[in-house]
Amino acid sequence: MTGKIDGDRLWRRVMELAELTERERPYTRRSFTDLFLEGRVWLGEQFAGAGLELSIDSGGNLVGRRAGSRDELPPLVIGSHSDTVSGGGRFDGIAGVLAGLEVAQTLGDYGVTLRHPLEVVDFLAEEPSEYGLSCVGSRTWSGHISTEDLKRVGPDGETLGEAIQRVGGVPSLLGPEPLRKPGSLACYLELHIEQARVLESKGLSVGIVTEIVGITRHRVTFVGRTDHAGSTPMGLRHDALVGAARFVDGVSGKATAFADGEDYFVATVGQIAVAPNAFNVVPGEVSLVVEHRSNAKELSKRFSGELERLTNEIATALELTCAFETVSTANPAICDAFVRDTIRNASEDSGNGYLVMACGAGHDAMHMADIAPMGMILVPSRDGRSHCPEEWTGPDDLAAGVDVLYETVLSLDATLD
Ligand SMILES: [Zn+2]
Secondary structure: OOOOOOHHHHHHHHHHHHOOOOOOOOOOOOOOOHHHHHHHHHHHHHHHHOOOEEEEOOOOOEEEEEOOOOOOOOOEEEEEEOOOOOOOOOOOOHHHHHHHHHHHHHHHHOOOOOOOOEEEEEEOOOOOOOOOOOOHHHHHHHOOOOHHHHOOEOOOOOEHHHHHHHOOOOHHHOOOOOOOOOOOOOEEEEEEEOOOOHHHHHOOOEEEEEEEOEEEEEEEEEEOOOEEOOOOOHHHOOOHHHHHHHHHHHHHHHHHHHOOOOOOEEEEEEEEEEEOOOOOEEOOEEEEEEEEEEOOHHHHHHHHHHHHHHHHHHHHHHOOEEEEEEEEEEOOEEOOHHHHHHHHHHHHHHOOOEEEEEEOOOOHHHHHOOOOOEEEEEEOOHHHOOOOOOOOOOHHHHHHHHHHHHHHHHHHHHHOO
């Protein structure tokens, strides 16, 4: 490794923050908890030690700022999140925040002053929080949070707004107005673990993201007739679960065909409810949620159409009634072409093998794409594991990714306004 960043320092920090976990359930540091706030205190010390000016913004995000020589320019921003899922890993999000810190500190080590100010951000509550909302902090920046969202109540009766206030935010300033106006950031960069095994399988250290996939969710319901499982002959049944089973198999088959082309495509039936769900009763009603993700909007639209057709065909064949409804659609977040090319040049210069790829998981970067030119760097996940204690990215891979991030920041600082 010939890069400029200090891989040992970075690694030490990743391992140190990992120590702040619920003891019986490593690695857990849920947003808004005391442990999370302990993590924030530790992060603040690290930020300050690296010469960053600290603040908590109205969205409850921890921001470390390094002044630029032309400090009036919009900031270059590097962000991710320090909260975890329950029983998660040591790298998801954390790697990205500490990568930003490492970039800032390396600039200091080499006596480099950027033209732009640099901000390193720990976005609040990226993982689905106790309030049923994910990416809370990055939503406040992009205005993707509503006053209704702030009234969501958590398990202790505290509202999301109150929780944001407790961690230092100002909920009265939040709502549909973005905290950061579109165009007020020079760019947004995020390094994240891949959470899949593509990079590892190809022996590459760096993934350059083209798009973060869009997600579409449908609720499908089959209604047949609840009957006695012993006395109802096979030919007289209207079994809703048989319909659902055909549907699940159809989703898998169709998605496999859709994934055959250039574009990213996955689909999953991950939730199913059977009524009455008793072993001696023919299922009368089944409702399931199917989600599909793709970088290509057209593909998603076509898939939705095929699913609706499939639902109707199955219902007709089995004499069931059915309902097909779209629960949510989120468009893919496109990475900025110039930022992407800059990351690619930095990867080539560093000699690290890289892959240009779509990203199948959601990140804070998705919300930033609406207000800033956005770019993402992925680093490999061993065996693709994530959101589990086995989550792992080797120190060399992590350092390689952060080196590319460092060089990307230098180039963007020189070229962006
Ligand atoms: Zn994450």
